[in-house]
Amino acid sequence: MTLQEELREAVVEGQAKVAVAKVAQGLVEGVPAGTLLREGLIAAMAKVGGLYEQGEIYVPEMLVAARAMTEALAVLKPELVSEGVPTAGTVAIGTVKGDLHDIGKNLVAMMLEGAGYQIVDLGVDVRAEQFIQAIRDGADVAAMSALLTTTMLNMQENIAAITEAGLRDKARIIVGGAPITAEYAEAIGADGFAADASSAVRMVQQLLAT
Amino acid sequence: MSGPGTQQSTMASRERVELALAHTEPDRVPLDLGGSAVTGMHVDSVYRLRQALGLDAPGTPVKVVEPYQMLGEIAPDLLDALGVDVVGVGLPTNFFGFENEDWKPWTTFDGTPVLVPGAFKTEPDANGDILMYPEGDTSVPPSARMPNGGLYFDAIVRQDPLDEERLDVEDNLEEFTPISPAALAHVTREVERAAASGRAVLANVGDTAFGDIAFVPGMKLKHPRGIRDIQEWYMSLNLRPGYVNEVFERQCEIGLRNLEAVYDAVGDAITVIFVTGTDFGTQQGPFISPKLYRDLFKPFHVRVNDWIHTNTRWKSFIHSCGSIWRLLDDMVDAGFDVLNPVQTSAADMDPVALKATYGDRVTFWGGGVDTQRVLPFGTPDEVRAMVKERMRIFGSGGGFVFNTIHNLQARIPVENILALYDAVNEYRSYPLD
Numbered sequence: 001m002t003l004q005e006e007l008r009e010a011v012v013e014g015q016a017k018v019a020v021a022k023v024a025q026g027l028v029e030g031v032p033a034g035t036l037l038r039e040g041l042i043a044a045m046a047k048v049g050g051l052y053e054q055g056e057i058y059v060p061e062m063l064v065a066a067r068a069m070t071e072a073l074a075v076l077k078p079e080l081v082s083e084g085v086p087t088a089g090t091v092a093i094g095t096v097k098g099d100l101h102d103i104g105k106n107l108v109a110m111m112l113e114g115a116g117y118q119i120v121d122l123g124v125d126v127r128a129e130q131f132i133q134a135i136r137d138g139a140d141v142a143a144m145s146a147l148l149t150t151t152m153l154n155m156q157e158n159i160a161a162i163t164e165a166g167l168r169d170k171a172r173i174i175v176g177g178a179p180i181t182a183e184y185a186e187a188i189g190a191d192g193f194a195a196d197a198s199s200a201v202r203m204v205q206q207l208l209a210t
Numbered sequence: 211m212s213g214p215g216t217q218q219s220t221m222a223s224r225e226r227v228e229l230a231l232a233h234t235e236p237d238r239v240p241l242d243l244g245g246s247a248v249t250g251m252h253v254d255s256v257y258r259l260r261q262a263l264g265l266d267a268p269g270t271p272v273k274v275v276e277p278y279q280m281l282g283e284i285a286p287d288l289l290d291a292l293g294v295d296v297v298g299v300g301l302p303t304n305f306f307g308f309e310n311e312d313w314k315p316w317t318t319f320d321g322t323p324v325l326v327p328g329a330f331k332t333e334p335d336a337n338g339d340i341l342m343y344p345e346g347d348t349s350v351p352p353s354a355r356m357p358n359g360g361l362y363f364d365a366i367v368r369q370d371p372l373d374e375e376r377l378d379v380e381d382n383l384e385e386f387t388p389i390s391p392a393a394l395a396h397v398t399r400e401v402e403r404a405a406a407s408g409r410a411v412l413a414n415v416g417d418t419a420f421g422d423i424a425f426v427p428g429m430k431l432k433h434p435r436g437i438r439d440i441q442e443w444y445m446s447l448n449l450r451p452g453y454v455n456e457v458f459e460r461q462c463e464i465g466l467r468n469l470e471a472v473y474d475a476v477g478d479a480i481t482v483i484f485v486t487g488t489d490f491g492t493q494q495g496p497f498i499s500p501k502l503y504r505d506l507f508k509p510f511h512v513r514v515n516d517w518i519h520t521n522t523r524w525k526s527f528i529h530s531c532g533s534i535w536r537l538l539d540d541m542v543d544a545g546f547d548v549l550n551p552v553q554t555s556a557a558d559m560d561p562v563a564l565k566a567t568y569g570d571r572v573t574f575w576g577g578g579v580d581t582q583r584v585l586p587f588g589t590p591d592e593v594r595a596m597v598k599e600r601m602r603i604f605g606s607g608g609g610f611v612f613n614t615i616h617n618l619q620a621r622i623p624v625e626n627i628l629a630l631y632d633a634v635n636e637y638r639s640y641p642l643d
Contacts, residue, residue, distance in 0.1 A: 014448065055536070059497045060448035063441055098357055100364035103440060104492075125357040149586045150361055150621050178493040179582040196494050 003031065004039040011044035011072065012051075014064030019072040033079035037116065041069050041076070045114025049198035059107070062197070066110035073113070087118040089208050092134030092171075093143040094122030096154040101147035104177060107197040108143065115201045117141075128154075128161035135162065135171045141204055144190075146177040155180075156188040172207040176200060223295035227410035227481055231525050231547065231573050233609045238293075239601055239638040242575065242613045244284030245296035245412040246484055247276045248529045248551060249576070249613045252361065254322045254620040255627060256282030262624050263291055271315055271323040277330055277342070278305040278354065278363050278429070279617060280318070286407070292631050296611070297404040299413045299480075301389075302396040306353065307345040307430025319359050320620060334358065341366075344432045353429040361620045365427035369439040379456045381436030385428055386417050386461045389468045394475055401476040412527070414484035415472050418465035418514050420458045420507055421447070422488040447498060451506060462510045466517050473522050482548060483524040485514055490541075491532020494557045503537050508544050515545030527575065531616065533557040535564075542571050551616045552577030552604075561603045574604045575611040579630060585614065586622050590629035597633035598643065605642050612638065 001009075003026050010018035026036045048065045051057045057065075091112050095105050102124050113119045120139060122130050131142045142162070146152040155175050162168055174192040175185050185193035192207055194200035221229075221237045229236040244250045251259070257272045265287055273283040284294065302309055304327070312328025326332065329346025338358030344350060354363040389397070397415050404411045419425065426443045428434030437443050437450075446454055469483070488507075490497055498506075515526045525547035534541070535558035541549075549572045554561050561577060579585055579596050588596075604610040612634055618627065637643065 055495065058495075058499045058502070059492070060444045060446075060502070061499075063445045064448050067445065098360045100355065100357060100360075103444075106441065125360075148362075149582055149619055181583075196492075 007040035008044040016068040016071045019068040023072045034085040088116035089140040090118045091141040092120040092139035094126030095124040095145045099151035100124045105145035108200045111197040128158045223409040230608045235640045239605045240295040240611045242296040245298040250281040251618040252620040253282030257322045258624045273325045297409045299400040350432040382457045398475045405479040410481040412482045413480045416469045419486040478523045487529040490530040491534040511544035550575040555582045573609045576613045578612045593629040594633040598637045601637040
């Protein structure tokens with residue numbers, strides 16, 4: 001097994017310490033940080049997403065794998081910066097105003113980070129102005145989450161505020177959360193909707209490829 | 211509204227529920243509203259419904275009987291007006307560990323006049339948020355927050371750094387305690403009062419919900435120890451199954467002793483016992499694998515249900531939101547008699563398939579109308595049509611207690627709430643359409 005394969009396996013299995021050790025070993029052996037990212041971490045999280053969609057793994061296993069990825073990525077990040085490895089794009093993500101639920105939002109953020117995106121996590125109870133500022137700061141995608149039927153309506157207000165600020169064409173807007181549907185996303189003028197964290201990655205990849 | 215509940219009924223409420231639970235058709239499909247913290251109504255909606263029904267003068271406040279989700283009191287006059295067949299009984303303290311007493315007025319962010327318990331701190335913080343304190347004790351950090359403009363509370367996670375070497379199951383058991391003599395006296399009084407109303411009694415008194423994420427953060431504890439972070443808890447199911455199993459083992463022993471104490475005090479005056487509200491489903495599928503359910507949760511569900519069925523005439527009630535179709539073979543096999551809230555808006559939760567596959571073994575207590583789209587955003591006609599359809603699908607042969615899918619939330623058009631109970635009244639009589 002190559003080192004990259006061992007790194008992939010460690011992440012998929014959620015073995016954080018092994019994943020961190022494999023990244024450190026790779027760097028010592030002169031494997032480019034970009035290679036460890038693409039062939040190790042990103043490939044591993046793509047596999048995790050696939051296993052989740054196939055019902056082979058569930059939320060606990062996905063969280064454990066994502067944590068292994070996050071810890072390994074922390075070791076890798078300084079090297080990625082010094083090598084000048086570009087990110088796949090920047091995603092500003094948050095749970096909308098009035099809503100404090102973040103399990104789903106965090107899963108989406110972790111899977112996107114595992115796909116090579118830079119994440120700006122705005123947290124929960126996020127106001128429209130915070131999404132606007134994140135877009136001004138260069139976010140390519142604004143991702144909004146809501147669990148409640150009483151807060152999902154704030155997504156529409158956020159999109160209106162972003163449009164009002166003259167920034168609607170500066171970023172793609174995606175929405176998700178338990179009560180959100182593709183029809184609702186379209187009705188409020190979002191660019192995309194995903195039903196789970198794994199398909200959210202595909203959605204962002206498609207949106208930024210066009 | 212044409213007067214739900216005004217129609218002559220020939221059968222007592224309790225008998226109606228018991229027949230439905232025995233998979234026999236009563237005179238009408240039984241109705242629950244307010245029997246538990248997952249079958250109730252947000253106080254804003256209760257206020258507007260009471261106003262629309264002419265039960266109160268404008269401005270009359272409604273009591274918040276469950277402050278975490280801000281559920282309003284379903285008082286006897288409203289039970290009568292709607293023809294509700296179930297009354298709930300719980301422990302004397304709420305999710306935050308204080309009693310619902312010393313009522314004081316407050317106005318919700320949506321402008322609804324309400325009454326809240328004295329220990330409910332109504333002064334907002336610098337952000338305008340409302341903070342809740344364990345046992346109402348403001349000398350310790352808050353345990354829950356309602357954001358400025360919000361409608362509900364959510365737990366504030368207070369997680370000490372985890373030291374793997376020093377993890378102690380006792381730390382995750384602090385909230386599970388033998389029922390106190392005072393609490394038992396309260397439960398006894400409340401069960402007797404509820405039973406005297408002639409309605410079925412739904413009791414939530416045992417602390418037998420294993421791994422309920424609503425309780426993991428320990429909102430009623432002043433200094434929660436152990437694993438209290440929600441994501442850490444979910445990961446622990448995978449990383450520390452031995453630890454979790456030991457927590458459940460000890461909790462099960464305490465819970466069974468509590469159920470025994472309650473049974474000794476009130477016997478079969480309880481109709482249905484709320485065993486667990488742990489959510490096993492997301493919108494798209496189960497949170498955990500069927501194997502993990504079988505390995506970690508099912509053995510304890512079996513033990514609690516076996517105890518109930520061996521020692522009492524109570525029916526056992528499980529609440530789990532979300533898409534749980536892949537877990538239902540095992541859940542039903544674990545011996546649950548009642549399934550709630552039957553979230554048919556989640557993936558793989560088709561009402562016809564649910565009734566056809568499990569209808570001979572479980573009573574569906576919920577699934578009556580979708581609360582994610584139809585009730586808040588649909589038209590009154592859509593609400594009526596769904597109620598009619600669900601009565602026909604779930605009600606056939608008994609085994610159905612009408613309830614919305616989880617609590618009715620705030621900001622539902624009152625016309626839709628009126629249409630809901632109007633349609634329940636119109637379509638609940640057997641033989642069904």
